[in-house]
Amino acid sequence: xxxxxxxxxxxxxxxxxxxxxxxxxxxxxxxxxxxxxxxxxxxxxxxxxxxxxxxxxxxxxxxxxxxxxxxxxxxxxxxxxxxxxxxxxxxxxxxxxxxxxxxxxxxxxxxxxxxxx
Amino acid sequence: xxxxxxxxxxxxxxxxxxxxxxxxxxxxxxxxxxxxxxxxxxxxxxxxxxxxxxxxxxxxxxxxxxxxxxxxxxxxxxxxxxxxxxxxxxxxxxxxxxxxxxx
Numbered sequence: 001x002x003x004x005x006x007x008x009x010x011x012x013x014x015x016x017x018x019x020x021x022x023x024x025x026x027x028x029x030x031x032x033x034x035x036x037x038x039x040x041x042x043x044x045x046x047x048x049x050x051x052x053x054x055x056x057x058x059x060x061x062x063x064x065x066x067x068x069x070x071x072x073x074x075x076x077x078x079x080x081x082x083x084x085x086x087x088x089x090x091x092x093x094x095x096x097x098x099x100x101x102x103x104x105x106x107x108x109x110x111x112x113x114x115x116x117x
Numbered sequence: 118x119x120x121x122x123x124x125x126x127x128x129x130x131x132x133x134x135x136x137x138x139x140x141x142x143x144x145x146x147x148x149x150x151x152x153x154x155x156x157x158x159x160x161x162x163x164x165x166x167x168x169x170x171x172x173x174x175x176x177x178x179x180x181x182x183x184x185x186x187x188x189x190x191x192x193x194x195x196x197x198x199x200x201x202x203x204x205x206x207x208x209x210x211x212x213x214x215x216x217x218x219x220x
Binding site: 044045046047058060061094096099101102103104105107108109110 | 205
């Protein structure tokens with residue numbers, strides 16, 4: 001069965017770039033969308049963006065100027081870069097396999113990223 | 118931009134009872150893009166329903182989705198202890214604020 005695992009630094013300094021990778025095991029990137037979602041402490045879910053296996057991306061308009069999602073089919077992973085971070089970007093970041101309807105059926109366990117000097 | 122609202126904010130029920138959770142959209146939306154999740158503390162969300170009505174793989178039959186246009190409903194016919202969690206609806210790129218189902 002498909003499993004997703006997020007990885008990356010747990011602490012990022014303000015104004016720097018947050019970089020996370022989601023490694024897909026037990027399946028291929030082909031024919032699916034792949035999303036990043038975050039959840040601030042005690043808050044709800046916020047969709048960050050997604051990428052199709054072909055490389056087409058779609059981003060949350062509120063984050064679009066700072067977000068880049070990319071994928072590497074040879075390594076079976078996809079990545080998130082979020083630039084110019086502030087404390088408001090402190091959250092648990094999840095990656096998820098996504099249908100074309102945006103429903104997300106397989107999730108990673110999540111990784112906590114704290115923005116602090 | 119579509120805004121989703123969920124009601125009630127908190128639902129206090131007992132095991133065996135029926136739960137009815139509502140999700141409202143600020144404008145008419147396609148049911149094809151409406152999904153429901155639940156999330157337990159410290160865990161990732163889990164997809165329950167997609168396309169407004171279709172149970173995801175592994176979702177028990179006690180969960181059912183209905184609705185169209187601006188009003189959607191998730192019904193849990195008989196609550197099991199593991200169903201006490203926060204429930205989110207999602208349309209396309211937007212999540213609702215959640216309904217907490219508590220004992």
